[in-house]
Amino acid sequence: MGQYPWHGLLTIENESSIPVSLQIANAIIKEIHTGHMQPGTKLPGVLDAAQIFKVNKKTIEKAYSELSSQQWVNILPKIGTFISDSLPAMKYQSLKNSSQVVISTDPNYSLEEHHIDRFSEITNGNEIIFNDGLPDNRLIDHALINRTYRSILKLKSYRKLLSYTTSLGDEVLREVLAKYLNGTRGIPCRTENIMITRGSQMALYLSMSLLLRKEDVAIVSDPNYFFADETLKYLNADIKKVKVDKNGIVVDEIEALCNKGKVRLVYVTPHHHHPTTVTLSADRRMHLLELAERYRFAIIEDDYDFDFHYKHNPILPLVSVNSNGSVIYIGSFSKTISPSFRIGYMVAPKKIIRQAADLRKIIDFQGDTILERTIAQLIDQGDLQRMVRKSLKEYRKRRDFLCDNLKLELGQFFSFDKPSGGMAIWGKFSNDVCLKNLSSTARENNIVISDGTPYRSDNCLRLGFASLEPAEMTNAVLILKDILLKQVRE
Amino acid sequence: MGQYPWHGLLTIENESSIPVSLQIANAIIKEIHTGHMQPGTKLPGVLDAAQIFKVNKKTIEKAYSELSSQQWVNILPKIGTFISDSLPAMKYQSLKNSSQVVISTDPNYSLEEHHIDRFSEITNGNEIIFNDGLPDNRLIDHALINRTYRSILKLKSYRKLLSYTTSLGDEVLREVLAKYLNGTRGIPCRTENIMITRGSQMALYLSMSLLLRKEDVAIVSDPNYFFADETLKYLNADIKKVKVDKNGIVVDEIEALCNKGKVRLVYVTPHHHHPTTVTLSADRRMHLLELAERYRFAIIEDDYDFDFHYKHNPILPLVSVNSNGSVIYIGSFSKTISPSFRIGYMVAPKKIIRQAADLRKIIDFQGDTILERTIAQLIDQGDLQRMVRKSLKEYRKRRDFLCDNLKLELGQFFSFDKPSGGMAIWGKFSNDVCLKNLSSTARENNIVISDGTPYRSDNCLRLGFASLEPAEMTNAVLILKDILLKQVRE
Numbered sequence: 020m021g022q023y024p025w026h027g028l029l030t031i032e033n034e035s036s037i038p039v040s041l042q043i044a045n046a047i048i049k050e051i052h053t054g055h056m057q058p059g060t061k062l063p064g065v066l067d068a069a070q071i072f073k074v075n076k077k078t079i080e081k082a083y084s085e086l087s088s089q090q091w092v093n094i095l096p097k098i099g100t101f102i103s104d105s106l107p108a109m110k111y112q113s114l115k116n117s118s119q120v121v122i123s124t125d126p127n128y129s130l131e132e133h134h135i136d137r138f139s140e141i142t143n144g145n146e147i148i149f150n151d152g153l154p155d156n157r158l159i160d161h162a163l164i165n166r167t168y169r170s171i172l173k174l175k176s177y178r179k180l181l182s183y184t185t186s187l188g189d190e191v192l193r194e195v196l197a198k199y200l201n202g203t204r205g206i207p208c209r210t211e212n213i214m215i216t217r218g219s220q221m222a223l224y225l226s227m228s229l230l231l232r233k234e235d236v237a238i239v240s241d242p243n244y245f246f247a248d249e250t251l252k253y254l255n256a257d258i259k260k261v262k263v264d265k266n267g268i269v270v271d272e273i274e275a276l277c278n279k280g281k282v283r284l285v286y287v288t289p290h291h292h293h294p295t296t297v298t299l300s301a302d303r304r305m306h307l308l309e310l311a312e313r314y315r316f317a318i319i320e321d322d323y324d325f326d327f328h329y330k331h332n333p334i335l336p337l338v339s340v341n342s343n344g345s346v347i348y349i350g351s352f353s354k355t356i357s358p359s360f361r362i363g364y365m366v367a368p369k370k371i372i373r374q375a376a377d378l379r380k381i382i383d384f385q386g387d388t389i390l391e392r393t394i395a396q397l398i399d400q401g402d403l404q405r406m407v408r409k410s411l412k413e414y415r416k417r418r419d420f421l422c423d424n425l426k427l428e429l430g431q432f433f434s435f436d437k438p439s440g441g442m443a444i445w446g447k448f449s450n451d452v453c454l455k456n457l458s459s460t461a462r463e464n465n466i467v468i469s470d471g472t473p474y475r476s477d478n479c480l481r482l483g484f485a486s487l488e489p490a491e492m493t494n495a496v497l498i499l500k501d502i503l504l505k506q507v508r509e
Numbered sequence: 510m511g512q513y514p515w516h517g518l519l520t521i522e523n524e525s526s527i528p529v530s531l532q533i534a535n536a537i538i539k540e541i542h543t544g545h546m547q548p549g550t551k552l553p554g555v556l557d558a559a560q561i562f563k564v565n566k567k568t569i570e571k572a573y574s575e576l577s578s579q580q581w582v583n584i585l586p587k588i589g590t591f592i593s594d595s596l597p598a599m600k601y602q603s604l605k606n607s608s609q610v611v612i613s614t615d616p617n618y619s620l621e622e623h624h625i626d627r628f629s630e631i632t633n634g635n636e637i638i639f640n641d642g643l644p645d646n647r648l649i650d651h652a653l654i655n656r657t658y659r660s661i662l663k664l665k666s667y668r669k670l671l672s673y674t675t676s677l678g679d680e681v682l683r684e685v686l687a688k689y690l691n692g693t694r695g696i697p698c699r700t701e702n703i704m705i706t707r708g709s710q711m712a713l714y715l716s717m718s719l720l721l722r723k724e725d726v727a728i729v730s731d732p733n734y735f736f737a738d739e740t741l742k743y744l745n746a747d748i749k750k751v752k753v754d755k756n757g758i759v760v761d762e763i764e765a766l767c768n769k770g771k772v773r774l775v776y777v778t779p780h781h782h783h784p785t786t787v788t789l790s791a792d793r794r795m796h797l798l799e800l801a802e803r804y805r806f807a808i809i810e811d812d813y814d815f816d817f818h819y820k821h822n823p824i825l826p827l828v829s830v831n832s833n834g835s836v837i838y839i840g841s842f843s844k845t846i847s848p849s850f851r852i853g854y855m856v857a858p859k860k861i862i863r864q865a866a867d868l869r870k871i872i873d874f875q876g877d878t879i880l881e882r883t884i885a886q887l888i889d890q891g892d893l894q895r896m897v898r899k900s901l902k903e904y905r906k907r908r909d910f911l912c913d914n915l916k917l918e919l920g921q922f923f924s925f926d927k928p929s930g931g932m933a934i935w936g937k938f939s940n941d942v943c944l945k946n947l948s949s950t951a952r953e954n955n956i957v958i959s960d961g962t963p964y965r966s967d968n969c970l971r972l973g974f975a976s977l978e979p980a981e982m983t984n985a986v987l988i989l990k991d992i993l994l995k996q997v998r999e
Contacts, residue, residue, distance in 0.1 A: 035692055036894060041822050045695050045829075052795060052830035088821045090791040106792045107799060161662050172651055202525055205535050217707070220874040246870065253871050301580040302596045305542060309597060331578045332531050339535075340542035361877060380736070381743050382872050384710040387851060390877075404526060 031072060039074055040081035048091055057108055062100040147495040148467040150483040152443030154354050158410055163402060168393045186379040188215020189391035195398050196364060205339035211369045214376060215391055219323055219351040222365040223250050225375040226347045230317050231256050235283035238276060240268040242476040244293040247286050267292055267299030270306045277314040284317045289337055290325055294474050294481050295445045296438035304337060311345040318346045324354045326407045328440035329415045344368045352394060355407055362394055414485045421484040421492050428500045442485035448478045451507055460502045466495045521562060529564055530571035538581055547598055552590040637985040638957040640973040642933030644844050648900055653892060658883045676869040678705020679881035685888050686854060695829035701859045704866055705881055709813055709841040712855040713740050715865040716837045720807050721746050725773035728766060730758040732966040734783040737776050757782055757789030760796045767804040774807040779827055780815055784964050784971050785935045786928035794827060801835040808836045814844045816897045818930035819905045834858045842884060845897055852884055904932060904975045911974040911982050918990045932975035938968045941997055950992045956985045
């Protein structure tokens with residue numbers, strides 16, 4: 020046994036789910052790895068070891084037999100147990116080095132810090148949160164969703180659903196969705212044109228990734244949806260920004276860029292522009308589609324909140340009047356049901372869908388088929404449509420309430436147009452307001468609002484109204500007013 | 510009204526969820542888009558249109574007002590309704606061109622056809638399937654999982670869970686998992702070292718994507734796990750293959766490659782090599798870790814089926830004895846619970862975990878937090894461990910049964926070693942057997958076995974035993990025997 024510190028080798032944990040014999044074997048393996056025990060070293064005899072570790076003799080025998088079957092030691096009957104000679108000798112590693120990281124990564128991309136992280140990481144559960152425009156989880160009919168989910172598990176075919184399947188998504192959901200999109204949005208698509216993804220972000224990534232080669236030109240609006248910009252940056256696109264006004268993205272500027280050089284794709288949110296909430300006007304829609312055909316670029320149409328339009332009926336997406344396959348359409352159920360049910364989809368020509376499915380295998384393999392089938396059933400039974408109508412009615416009230424309240428209380432500081440759709444108000448604080456200061460002081464008072472950085476737009480921000488009840492909004496607006504009055508006085 | 514074919518414009522669908530007025534408005538929008546109706550055109554009067562479409566006058570008024578609010582038409586009181594002059598004139602598009610695809614993609618990567626697709630796409634539900642090594646869904650305790658899931662929804666904090674969260678995964682699962690991995694696998698990790706992913710494939714993609722620049726050298730075994738190879742191909746790695754024998758990947762060959770040039774990463778499945786099921790021997794483990802430190806490459810350790818080891822206790826992963834941060838460890842609950850619950854994880858130095866979380870935002874945003882919390886609870890209550898023990902007992906029986914059966918019935922055609930872990934047998938058919946032929950004839954008899962192509966290994970394949978009951982295996986083996994006897998006779 021010599022000087023070897025057997026006694027300090029390990030503290031046996033009797034509560035652990037690992038058998039004591041394995042704890043001893045593992046401790047010895049670690050000692051070999053770190054060079055503390057060298058090949059050829061003789062281990063203490065079974066009786067000695069049993070004394071040292073204060074365990075039964077049988078436990079030591081088991082430990083040694085485990086080490087032997089893993090080839091760490093040789094047991095020579097009546098001679099002793101030795102650390103195998105065929106192991107390479109390890110350099111003694113001082114514990115001081117144990118936190119040293121050998122591998123380093125040097126990504127050519129890093130995500131900009133974003134408020135969504137801060138929202139979720141820092142909240143204590145008691146704040147009133149003006150989020151980016153999220154649905155109210157309190158309105159979700161969990162009982163119905165759960166009932167539907169369980170009914171799927173009772174299907175004869177559930178075993179197949181529970182196994183690996185294709186990366187295109189559940190066949191039944193694709194079929195139902197094709198019919199649904201045709202019926203409600205006039206999108207001329209069939210099952211083969213649809214791929215189910217995890218939320219819209221995966222559809223964004225897949226479509227952009229398929230379309231873009233390094234340094235291809237991609238046009239976006241300024242300001243734009245944060246994660247669309249980030250995805251393009253990640254893919255090393257040459258991002259060109261064009262203005263957005265009350266009629267949506269300025270298509271004349273897109274045309275000017277097309278005249279300067281090859282454009283590969285244009286990313287748009289025509290229904291309710293993100294973040295400004297404006298709707299792309301009829302003439303610009305036609306102009307954009309005409310440009311796409313003339314200059315042969317792809318349009319990625321992100322219709323993340325199609326269902327939530329208050330003024331008139333939802334407007335037909337670009338893809339529904341595009342007959343030459345230049346539009347990839349992206350939608351999502353995250354706003355309709357819940358962000359935690361990450362189900363989105365992508366509508367595109369069949370060939371592109373097949374390629375996207377291949378790529379999806381690499382990054383994610385496949386979706387949650389049971390959840391996908393659940394959504395299919397909710398659509399097929401009309402439940403989803405009922406959910407949307409119910410939420411829409413409530414969100415319209417909340418929008419009106421917050422707009423009136425903001426005009427009344429913050430009129431001197433905050434200017435905005437009432438949004439005709441979506442779940443947030445886009446507005447601008449007057450120049451005497453310091454948004455960073457407002458955001459941090461509000462936080463101290465349990466009110467969460469953005470400091471404007473994710474929109475990269477001068478003193479502008481989004482105030483989500485859909486997830487807040489009127490009393491919460493009144494309360495929050497009054498607190499903001501107090502802060503602003505003090506800020507301006509100082 | 511002139512010659513305009515109003516009557517043929519649309520067939521009104523009274524069953525549709527779209528109001529009739531919107532159906533009419535949408536039909537007119539499409540006509541404008543396709544150039545059939547030009548700017549300035551006068552629409553028929555309300556009474557005329559009501560007659561044409563056989564609807565109420567009010568319905569037409571609603572349709573025109575919808576068109577007006579969307580800016581497609583101008584309504585001049587007492588004069589008429591005109592298609593807006595501010596719209597660009599569209600070239601008349603013949604319907605013949607409507608399937609033409611303007612955008613094309615030219616991916617520099619395409620996935621090789623793989624048996625998993627064929628398995629799931631072609632099965633009729635009545636086959637006996639020798640899959641690649643999947644768990645038996647019939648053993649899943651759905652009631653327990655569902656009960657746990659619902660209990661999460663009753664938590665006071667569920668609202669926060671249902672909203673957007675971080676891309677690192679549910680904080681509680683990360684905490685519980687750190688403790689679990691420490692206690693059961695000796696992995697010295699903390700919450701900050703863990704990221705929850707969708708199955709192991711996303712962890713593979715994220716880690717490889719962070720480590721590799723174009724043409725960096727990545728070493729894999731030959732044969733290797735199909736989707737690890739595909740991921741490396743997608744990332745344009747310079748893939749070097751080294752042999753695998755009964756003691757696992759041949760580490761001496763890795764050393765030889767290190768002497769030739771810079772190696773960036775080595776992908777290994779030490780516990781049960783995929784596809785051959787062999788376990789990496791003790792001396793090679795030490796040698797590999799020593800090389801990683803000497804040549805400063807990263808090891809990606811894919812421990813996809815840690816729990817399923819039959820011979821002795823599961824062997825400590827490389828990462829648990831690696832003190833210098835050169836190993837990224839990947840695990841998954843897909844084999845333990847079900848492939849449809851896509852929850853995997855990645856253990857790595859904190860810095861790498863942060864970078865992986867950024868990248869994950871781009872491809873997928875975040876996981877299914879409720880499901881993640883459910884798994885956390887199953888682990889915390891010891892349910893997961895009980896599930897594993899129950900399955901392990903059953904799978905051991907099935908392995909023994911299939912091994913005995915194959916030896917007895919197919920001994921002359923098929924040679925293999927009894928695997929000490931995993932859910933599949935790796936074996937080789939004798940050279941007089943045509944595997945493609947066997948696979949297709951078996952299919953006609955409702956038996957599904959691979960034709961060997963995904964393993965890229967001469968006449969070898971994997972026969973998954975875990976998801977089949979003894980009677981199914983007996984049946985299948987007898988049918989295979991019949992086919993083989995006929996094939997050889999011919």
